[in-house]
Amino acid sequence: xxxxxxxxxxxxxxxxxxxxxxxxxxxxxxxxxxxxxxxxxxxxxxxxxxxxxxxxxxxxxxxxxxxxxxxxxxxxxxxxxxxxxxxxxxxxxxxxxxxxxxxxxxxxxxxxxxxxxxxxxxxxxxxxxxxxxxxxxxxxxxxxxxxxxxxxxxxxxxxxxxxxxxxxxxxxxxxxxxxxxxxxxxxxxxxxxxxxxxxxxxxxxxxxxxxxxxxxxxxxxxxxxxxxxxxxxxxxxxxxxxxxxxxxxxxxxxxxxxxxxxxxxxxxxxxxxxxxxxxxxxxxxxxxxxxxxxxxxxxxxxxxxxxxxxxxxxxxxxxxxxxxxxxxxxxxxxxxxxxxxxxxxxxxxxxxxxxxxxxxxxxxxxxxxxxxxxxxxxxxxxxxxxxxxxxxxxxxxxxxxxxxxxxxxx
Amino acid sequence: xxxxxxxxxxxxxxxxxxxxxxxxxxxxxxxxxxxxxxxxxxxxxxxxxxxxxxxxxxxxxxxxxxxxxxxxxxxxxxxxxxxxxxxxxxxxxxxxxxxxxxxxxxxxxxxxxxxxxxxxxxxxxxxxxxxxxxxxxxxxxxxxxxxxxxxxxxxxxxxxxxxxxxxxxxxxxxxxxxxxxxxxxxxxxxxxxxxxxxxxxxxxxxxxxxxxxxxxxxxxxxxxxxxxxxxxxxxxxxxxxxxxxxxxxxxxxxxxxxxxxxxxxxxxxxxxxxxxxxxxxxxxxxxxxxxxxxxxxxxxxxxxxxxxxxxxxxxxxxxxxxxxxxxxxxxxxxxxxxxxxxxxxxxxxxxxxxxxxxxxxxxxxxxxxxxxxxxxxxxxxxxxxxxxxxxxxxxxxxxxxxxxxxxxxxxxxxxxxxxxxxxxxxxxxxxxxxxxxxxxxxxxxxxxxxxxxxxxxxxxxxxxxxxxxxxxxxxxxxxxxxxxxxxxxxxxxxxxxxxxxxxxxxxxxxxxxxxxxxxxxxxxxxxxxxxxxxxxxxxxxxxxxxxxxxxxxxxxxxxxxxxxxxxxxxxxxxxxxxxxxxx
Numbered sequence: 001x002x003x004x005x006x007x008x009x010x011x012x013x014x015x016x017x018x019x020x021x022x023x024x025x026x027x028x029x030x031x032x033x034x035x036x037x038x039x040x041x042x043x044x045x046x047x048x049x050x051x052x053x054x055x056x057x058x059x060x061x062x063x064x065x066x067x068x069x070x071x072x073x074x075x076x077x078x079x080x081x082x083x084x085x086x087x088x089x090x091x092x093x094x095x096x097x098x099x100x101x102x103x104x105x106x107x108x109x110x111x112x113x114x115x116x117x118x119x120x121x122x123x124x125x126x127x128x129x130x131x132x133x134x135x136x137x138x139x140x141x142x143x144x145x146x147x148x149x150x151x152x153x154x155x156x157x158x159x160x161x162x163x164x165x166x167x168x169x170x171x172x173x174x175x176x177x178x179x180x181x182x183x184x185x186x187x188x189x190x191x192x193x194x195x196x197x198x199x200x201x202x203x204x205x206x207x208x209x210x211x212x213x214x215x216x217x218x219x220x221x222x223x224x225x226x227x228x229x230x231x232x233x234x235x236x237x238x239x240x241x242x243x244x245x246x247x248x249x250x251x252x253x254x255x256x257x258x259x260x261x262x263x264x265x266x267x268x269x270x271x272x273x274x275x276x277x278x279x280x281x282x283x284x285x286x287x288x289x290x291x292x293x294x295x296x297x298x299x300x301x302x303x304x305x306x307x308x309x310x311x312x313x314x315x316x317x318x319x320x321x322x323x324x325x326x327x328x329x330x331x332x333x334x335x336x337x338x339x340x341x342x343x344x345x346x347x348x349x350x351x352x353x354x355x356x357x358x359x360x361x362x363x364x365x366x367x368x369x370x371x372x373x374x375x376x377x378x379x380x381x382x383x384x385x386x387x388x389x390x391x392x393x394x395x396x397x398x399x400x401x402x403x404x405x406x407x408x409x410x
Numbered sequence: 411x412x413x414x415x416x417x418x419x420x421x422x423x424x425x426x427x428x429x430x431x432x433x434x435x436x437x438x439x440x441x442x443x444x445x446x447x448x449x450x451x452x453x454x455x456x457x458x459x460x461x462x463x464x465x466x467x468x469x470x471x472x473x474x475x476x477x478x479x480x481x482x483x484x485x486x487x488x489x490x491x492x493x494x495x496x497x498x499x500x501x502x503x504x505x506x507x508x509x510x511x512x513x514x515x516x517x518x519x520x521x522x523x524x525x526x527x528x529x530x531x532x533x534x535x536x537x538x539x540x541x542x543x544x545x546x547x548x549x550x551x552x553x554x555x556x557x558x559x560x561x562x563x564x565x566x567x568x569x570x571x572x573x574x575x576x577x578x579x580x581x582x583x584x585x586x587x588x589x590x591x592x593x594x595x596x597x598x599x600x601x602x603x604x605x606x607x608x609x610x611x612x613x614x615x616x617x618x619x620x621x622x623x624x625x626x627x628x629x630x631x632x633x634x635x636x637x638x639x640x641x642x643x644x645x646x647x648x649x650x651x652x653x654x655x656x657x658x659x660x661x662x663x664x665x666x667x668x669x670x671x672x673x674x675x676x677x678x679x680x681x682x683x684x685x686x687x688x689x690x691x692x693x694x695x696x697x698x699x700x701x702x703x704x705x706x707x708x709x710x711x712x713x714x715x716x717x718x719x720x721x722x723x724x725x726x727x728x729x730x731x732x733x734x735x736x737x738x739x740x741x742x743x744x745x746x747x748x749x750x751x752x753x754x755x756x757x758x759x760x761x762x763x764x765x766x767x768x769x770x771x772x773x774x775x776x777x778x779x780x781x782x783x784x785x786x787x788x789x790x791x792x793x794x795x796x797x798x799x800x801x802x803x804x805x806x807x808x809x810x811x812x813x814x815x816x817x818x819x820x821x822x823x824x825x826x827x828x829x830x831x832x833x834x835x836x837x838x839x840x841x842x843x844x845x846x847x848x849x850x851x852x853x854x855x856x857x858x859x860x861x862x863x864x865x866x867x868x869x870x871x872x873x874x875x876x877x878x879x880x881x882x883x884x885x886x887x888x889x890x891x892x893x894x895x896x897x898x899x900x901x902x903x904x905x906x907x908x909x910x911x912x913x914x915x916x917x918x919x920x921x922x923x924x925x926x927x928x929x930x931x932x933x934x935x936x937x938x939x940x941x942x943x944x945x946x947x948x949x950x951x952x953x954x955x956x957x958x959x960x961x962x963x964x965x966x967x968x969x970x971x972x973x974x975x976x977x978x979x980x981x982x983x984x985x986x987x988x989x990x991x992x993x
Contacts, residue, residue, distance in 0.1 A: 266952055298762070
């Protein structure tokens, strides 16, 4: 190859080593990550933080807008919400910047992330940190009661992302139209047969859609233990065969005959509100109450979980290795963990996203404020939500998405 | 290209005695062409190389066909290509037939004059807002069925029929027609003036031809060559549109352009090779479609010759008039109703199916988003004004250079001008990113303005060129005879007289900039968002009331620009009747 760059592999190896070295040494480098929180706050002053966060929900966007006002007032940090349709966009952007050698002054300062996107960034050395140990509010996190705050889709967090909120799959239904919704994946198939066109799920790679597939897989597969290990180590075809059989059987009875799917969970919630479907899904147990409060769903909508429990996880914020405003990003991450911000987030009138904080680590006043929060008409109590099922290893998500595309997106 | 450049530059040696003062002006066409063609050329190269395996940053250091193998193995590719071709060709054919049929059948009606006046606001509507408005109208739970249900349809819940995001892309075709029909109508109206259609028609009518037959036989053959390039631009655009396809098109599979975009943003960077191959395939589809169209033009021309020359006078054509008039009025009314549905949703508190109107109204949707709207609105305004302003300066420079040096506008120059409109955006914008990154301006405000300039300049230039060239040159000559320098003539005579068309062109440029989705996405690098990118992102599933707020504001900005372009000269020249009334 006359055009090939003979030094290319060497150059890339050196670059990779440099990246790894910076990632490992970053907290020690004086200008990168100061040793004390005061220095972080001082360095953050005047910075602009570009926060790449999924922007499909009005309640969440309004919440982020409120955060922007608060960190501007308190820390003189300008927060810009870069609204994504898919968090993978931000991962791809950082990865492309790394490939192009842009190891400083990157365009993403903070990213809302978890699961396979976190796994991808971590394994590619795209994350700054560990940094969470520097945040004063990290000590308030309920790591014992909420183990998913330290292990994200079976991948250890290692201080590279700061927990923000809790998630668990719940099903939404309109109690005025559906008296007895199906409470298992098997029952859902019978229900769909009896009510043609009234159920659907968002098309993967939307995270609600993929999580629904994982939930179905979890209930249908014979070897649940295999899901905790990388998909490559297991017999993917055998493990997922019952899932594809279920989908093949169900699709003809779904909305639009299973030929089209909603793009995401929000669109499906809209379909529920319009009466086009009878069931919807959410990763936020409080979303239905919050949507009722905002006039986005009829007040007869209720939520439920499957009898065998549903998948739950934690969502985080992380800082890319080449972020321009790392100090500002850390200040924002810390503010997100403050009782003030977590309380507002859990309020069903705002967003209704469950807190990651441990109640017993809070001041009595803060604890009382959390206890006084109304739960909302459609939100289940912690005991009704029950124990969450663990997320499968992040690789399952990718494989399932690909296989779904191959089978159903033709 | 060199020859064309020379032509735009004013040909060979300058006439003797030319003042050195004029030299900077001579550079304008070259600078314009460079600003214009460099990103496209660099972008095409930056797409072609990875399509054949060459992208050293990602470890692609040997040429091969593996991106193409990956492309052809991608799930849904065949369906995506079929969908792209069907929706793109159908939208172009229907838009063109509608415009020609309407002009032929209705050119002498009051409806024609009335719709002509409504053309500017329709053209100003950005694609995203148009698409969102249409979706709000025709969805199974949309306004039309809300008005008819359940009393007329019996549907208590919306029917399970895909009227938007349908697998055949028919909703996308409808959305494209809402934008392409007014554009082709505008181009046809311009061409009609140029070929002096009125005189021809009078002769044909005197010879006993019915109105429609007279138009089709004597005017169309001379008008069509004038609108050929706009038709090709419509064809290329319809085949590669992204924002409208995201809103109105199906998802499993989507048309090719959104599919390629998804691959470009895949976290697995190896997908970029496949994406680049897809972008080249998109270019091939557009080129093939234009060639096919060109062949059809010749075929139709040959087949129609006996009919054209046969001497048939044609019948009264009352039915044709009714059909064409109704169809064109439907296009205008749909776009207008779509805009109205945005307005209604933006002030709805609760609007459930099948209520004909919201059960409760509120201004909260606006109040709550004022803060969040500020930043994208500011970016939209500043980028739009900067791009349109720069394009206006360049266009005026080119046109003035043309007049001072007696350059005749060539058809090759016109082709170059149309280049950014004929090459699918997705085929070169990704590669163009490498150019801006190489210049160290990737993801910056100048890069964003530059990317908009590519699309603003052609429209602005085309809109300004006719009035500029049509200005009676006796004014300029009289001023020169009175001893004014050419520069003084330009500033004191030509520009004031051309203020109205210049501002109108500026408004068109601004509207084009506001509508840009893909260039903003690529050149903005996540750092710059506009009302358009926000509206498209939100349209993926957010609250309809919020989508409506963003889309309505997106539509209002260009409308305000047009209103300003009409009002400012009238106010400035309020004591100078002839200038104020001049078109």
